[in-house]
Amino acid sequence: MSDPTVKLKTGRIEGIQQGEVAVFKGIPYAQPPVGELRWRPPQPVLPWTGTLKANKFGHSAWQRGAEMVEFVYNLIKGQGMGWFKRNLILGIVKYGPKPVQSEDCLTLTVRTPSLKPAEKLPVMVFIHGGAHQDGGSHDQLYDSNALAKKDVILVTINYRLGLMGFLAHPDLSDESPDGVSGNYGMLDQILALEWVNENIGHFGGDADNVTIFGESAGGESVLHLMSSPRAHGLFHKAIAQSPATGAQLQHLKQPFFVHTSAEEQGVQFANRAGAKSIKELRSMSAEALAKIVRSGHGAEGNFYPVIDGHYLPKSTFETFQNQEQAQVPFLIGSNEHENTLFSPMMDAVLMEYADHPHEAGKLPAYMDEEYGEDLPDLFKLYPGLEKRDPIAVAHFQGDSFFGTAARFYAGEMITAEEPVFLYHFRRKSPLPKQTAGAFHAAELPFVFGLLHSPIFPSIDEDAPLAETMQLFWTNFAKTGNPNGESVPNWSEFTDVAPYWMVFDRDEVGVRPIEIEANYQIFMRRLQKYIDQLHQQSKGDPIAAD
Secondary structure, three states, X not given: OOOOEEEEOOEEEEXXXXXXXXXXXXXXXXXXXXXXXXXXXXXXXXXXXXXXXXXXXXXXXXXXXXXXXXXXXXXXHHOOOOHHHHHXXXXXXXXXXXXXXXXXXXXXXXXXXXXXXXXXXEEEEEEOOOOXXXXXXXXXXXXXXXOHHHOOEEEEEOOOOHHHHHOOOHHHHHHOOOOOOOOHXXXXXXXXXXXXXXXXXXXXXXXXXXXXXXXXXXHHHHHHHHHOHHHOOOOOEEEEEOOOOOOOOEEOOOOEOOEOOHHHHHHXXXXXXXXXXXXXXXXXXXXXXXXXXXXXXHHHHOOOOEEOOOOOOOOHHHHHHOOOOXXXXXXXXXXXXXXXXXXXXXXXXXXXXXXXXXXXXXXXXXXXXXXXXXXXXXXXXXXXXXXXXXXXXXXXHXXXXXXXXXXXXXXXXXXXXXXXXXXXXXXXXXXXXXXXXXXXXXOHHHHHOOOOOOOOOOOHHHHHHHHHHHHHHHHHXXXXXXOOOOXXXXXXXXXXXXXXXXXXXXXXXXXXXXXXXXXXXXXXXXXXXXXXXXXXXXXXXXXOX
């Protein structure tokens, strides 16, 4: 069987045939953002001569990676593996080959079951997670043809991360015709969607039937794209898996909550780098800049998407409450034990306060400030929280940080005319000593059909749940409704009697939200946060803590 080829306006590409799926890896969708293009909006890719071999993933974006080994260790430990297997996997992660990091990272991968333009297959564009600092479309979690085998086209994208993707600075804002800076990674995602709209027909896809979906920071990116007027019309459905409650978001000009302003953070970074101008920063090597980033502590080394008043005019919370987001069919959800992997890595009870000093065994004073009269009820809902029991804290963090976001956005979307579907993933590892529960990202092997990863242990009995979830996701991409043959009925979400779809090995079905009382408390606190954001969007200064 010959390798598949496609002729684009920019040139011919040759992929690889993997069974019934044609795979094109590492397709450039933009010019390399290097030199004078560093910290500028991405530019469309230039034509090439000859045939581009699209048979391997492109470079990984520069990323922080400082906590990755510790994260993987907590993941493996929580799975209840034996000493030998645990240390073998950790050794591979720590010392094994790693993707090459480069500023020349703006590539995407296309997986299609048909190259016939007349097929007009639905398109699913996936945005990876990693706190906006790490990850890539090359990750083994997404290297699968399972979704494409269900008659959709899967596109996975790379985009600039961390410093390279989200640095804001007054000088960068001054040189921009829009007067803003910082959202280069989001602009990469938008250009990738524009590329899809222009080119996906050559791969058998339908540019008028595009679903964006992502997990964790990728789920937040979905919400950002839904909130950005610049992205509207480039997609027609949206799936957000385990997005968080917005702590990874900064304001361009003003400090807010635990973050300084994005521009001030940029000035502080330039000072750390010993650079007196953006020109000097652009002249520094990516390796040197990455070393400075990795030497930073906590939020000092993290650069997040920016509320800039232009590409992201407001916070996603305000945008959804104002019904200014893209009005498209919407599917969103979270996992039952989201924070069991992260909790051992932080002293904070509230994740937004990760950089604040904490006293072991004592509930921080900010808990009373944040929750006030609701705090006694939280102690009842999470027994042991008052004494900072690790399990109680982990469950509290997961529900307040991830679960509340899914519940909030689902509730705001129901006033739109498009359907909304809410889920809760509960499947736990079968290993008897597993303590991580249905942890953050545990649903990914089911969505992508990669059940037998050494880090995500599964058994053959998991296959029906994976098949069901893949059918739900691809049905939604095809029609805007996850329902269809061979799957249980998934009713639309309503705020009157809140229900969600439960995904577990022995239970798949719509159930009442058992922790609705918890969510109501968390959303009351969230509303205070939104009110302050609204005050800030009017130009009133708000001091950072």
